[in-house]
Amino acid sequence: MDKDINKDNTILISPVTRIEGHAKITIDLGKDGEVTDARFHVNEFRGFEKFCEGRYFTEMPSITPRICGICPVSHSVSSAKACEMIMGIKPTYTGDLLRRLIHLGQMISSHALSFFHLSSPDFILGWDSDPALRNIVGIAQTSPDLALRGIRLRKFGQEISERITGKKIHIMGIVPGGMGSALTEENRKALLGWIAEATETTLMGIDLIKKYHDQNKEMVNSYANFPTLYLGTVGPQGEMELYDGKLRFIDEDGKILQDQIDPKNYLDYIAERSIDWSYLKYPYYKPYGFGKGFYRVGPLARLNVASKMKTPKAQKEFLNFKAINNGKPVHGTFYFHYTRLIEMLSSIEEAERILKDPKITSEDTLMLGKHNFNEGIGSSEAPRGTLFHHYNTDDSGKLTRVNLLIATGQNNPAMNRSVFEVAKQYVHGKNVKEGALNRVEAAIRCYDPCLSCSTHAIGSMPILIEIKDHLGEIVHVLKRG
Amino acid sequence: MSLNGDKLQNILVIGIGNPLRCDDGVGAYVAEGIEAKGLSGVTVWIVQQLQVEDLERMLEFKRIILVDASISGPSLDFRPIERTAGQVLASSHHLSAETFMSLALSIYHKDLDMHLCSIKGNCFDVGDKLSPQVQEKAQEAVRLICRSLKGDK
Numbered sequence: 001m002d003k004d005i006n007k008d009n010t011i012l013i014s015p016v017t018r019i020e021g022h023a024k025i026t027i028d029l030g031k032d033g034e035v036t037d038a039r040f041h042v043n044e045f046r047g048f049e050k051f052c053e054g055r056y057f058t059e060m061p062s063i064t065p066r067i068c069g070i071c072p073v074s075h076s077v078s079s080a081k082a083c084e085m086i087m088g089i090k091p092t093y094t095g096d097l098l099r100r101l102i103h104l105g106q107m108i109s110s111h112a113l114s115f116f117h118l119s120s121p122d123f124i125l126g127w128d129s130d131p132a133l134r135n136i137v138g139i140a141q142t143s144p145d146l147a148l149r150g151i152r153l154r155k156f157g158q159e160i161s162e163r164i165t166g167k168k169i170h171i172m173g174i175v176p177g178g179m180g181s182a183l184t185e186e187n188r189k190a191l192l193g194w195i196a197e198a199t200e201t202t203l204m205g206i207d208l209i210k211k212y213h214d215q216n217k218e219m220v221n222s223y224a225n226f227p228t229l230y231l232g233t234v235g236p237q238g239e240m241e242l243y244d245g246k247l248r249f250i251d252e253d254g255k256i257l258q259d260q261i262d263p264k265n266y267l268d269y270i271a272e273r274s275i276d277w278s279y280l281k282y283p284y285y286k287p288y289g290f291g292k293g294f295y296r297v298g299p300l301a302r303l304n305v306a307s308k309m310k311t312p313k314a315q316k317e318f319l320n321f322k323a324i325n326n327g328k329p330v331h332g333t334f335y336f337h338y339t340r341l342i343e344m345l346s347s348i349e350e351a352e353r354i355l356k357d358p359k360i361t362s363e364d365t366l367m368l369g370k371h372n373f374n375e376g377i378g379s380s381e382a383p384r385g386t387l388f389h390h391y392n393t394d395d396s397g398k399l400t401r402v403n404l405l406i407a408t409g410q411n412n413p414a415m416n417r418s419v420f421e422v423a424k425q426y427v428h429g430k431n432v433k434e435g436a437l438n439r440v441e442a443a444i445r446c447y448d449p450c451l452s453c454s455t456h457a458i459g460s461m462p463i464l465i466e467i468k469d470h471l472g473e474i475v476h477v478l479k480r481g
Numbered sequence: 482m483s484l485n486g487d488k489l490q491n492i493l494v495i496g497i498g499n500p501l502r503c504d505d506g507v508g509a510y511v512a513e514g515i516e517a518k519g520l521s522g523v524t525v526w527i528v529q530q531l532q533v534e535d536l537e538r539m540l541e542f543k544r545i546i547l548v549d550a551s552i553s554g555p556s557l558d559f560r561p562i563e564r565t566a567g568q569v570l571a572s573s574h575h576l577s578a579e580t581f582m583s584l585a586l587s588i589y590h591k592d593l594d595m596h597l598c599s600i601k602g603n604c605f606d607v608g609d610k611l612s613p614q615v616q617e618k619a620q621e622a623v624r625l626i627c628r629s630l631k632g633d634k
Binding site: 158 | 536580583584587588589
């Protein structure tokens, strides 16, 4: 990060790095130089919802993965589910199983990159270390084994998609009714061959983050620690579910506000409001209204709302997570990293179980159907949180309205609050050190936001951090790159 | 530039870009052109971004030629890539060639031999056609790369 103070005594940081997309952070100082407000502005705009109107609904599982190269599977799965509601069909057993498997692969690859490559430089190299080396190359130089393992873990996740569909990103095999391709026995065995290494690497990551927690208790527990509501998908017994389930909202004390809500009814519980300083909307829990109804989604939310995990190793770690706040929700934003790793462990275990299902290599992957209804809603848990696709069609099947409610959008109010909390803690006056601003950036990285997804972004617009004095004048600019 | 002496073994050509964004698809266009020549020992990939998990497979090749659209610089350029200490692109969407070289050296102790063929694009709007000038340069790039692969000057 380059620090630059111009003639107007302005501070600029550009770009905020190691997030997916570009945005701007502004930090307002009072007369005493202390932080009075901070905002996370997203400048990107794409308009996917609008230009999909007029397309035939069955094209959507192929179009929407293009929204994002990191979570294309979640878009495709949610889209296919919405189309299945329009057609009035369900996928075949094997088709559903293959979709689950690809979805888990995406969770592994996305979480592996977020933890090992985007966030671990802060823990391993230090918040105040040389920013030129505080990245994956720095990790490769200081901890080559860890970097290699992180790369290979991501590779495993991508390989699941590749071995089923032939493509590792922007996959095309997920279709209404199931899957357009099957898994061969050779590919099944090859994927099973990864399980031991993937498990070992994830457990190493868990060990790493827990040691960091132990050595930095005060920082971890005070870092953007504030109560919110949480939303996640759960199974019938309240178990954490990533692919298909019902919605659960809990309040800041862990009380279940809504449970086993069919995702088709999401609009009864979630509303959105536009704000004038960002292209990212402010969603909220409708019964509590704007402001009081802000909630979080994603790994921290999913583990906060869940009663248990589905797999043994993840369940063991889940109990350790739950013990952090004596069974109550954990509000510390830094714990996103820990929960991300627990989810990755769970995903590897579940992938192994699916790969051992005798029907996984069946060629009965697809149920055919046609246009029967004019509305479809599908949801899944993307790596960053709950994702909804909602389509309306005319009688010919052409889309008349598309609504995509994206995880990063739902975390937007919380990301703003996190930036504010961390800025208050580390920014004092306009002469801010780079390391302090890195901590502000890292609050955003905890959410692993994908701004391309959430705004359906176009173009390349950098993120800045500006610090303003009590008169609204920009008094400090830090610039990177 | 010549890749003399390699006897067409273990060369990887990677066309990078999005063919649905006009001239951004020039990398794929050139890669397809080279693939159509059927040169022995030459493997061709077409990707939208370079991703970190591609690194292991790239290590299998003696030489890697990246073909990509550029937004500035000469209309056609073909040169070795230098490993630099410049900004590292650390995104899960994309890694730069320089970052790949640094990672390969740190993790695998291998100095990748990478070359870049860049073609300056004029139009990056939605569309699957190259602009006429870029198409002309792309054909020139195919000839240039093939000549170097065969050891011609």
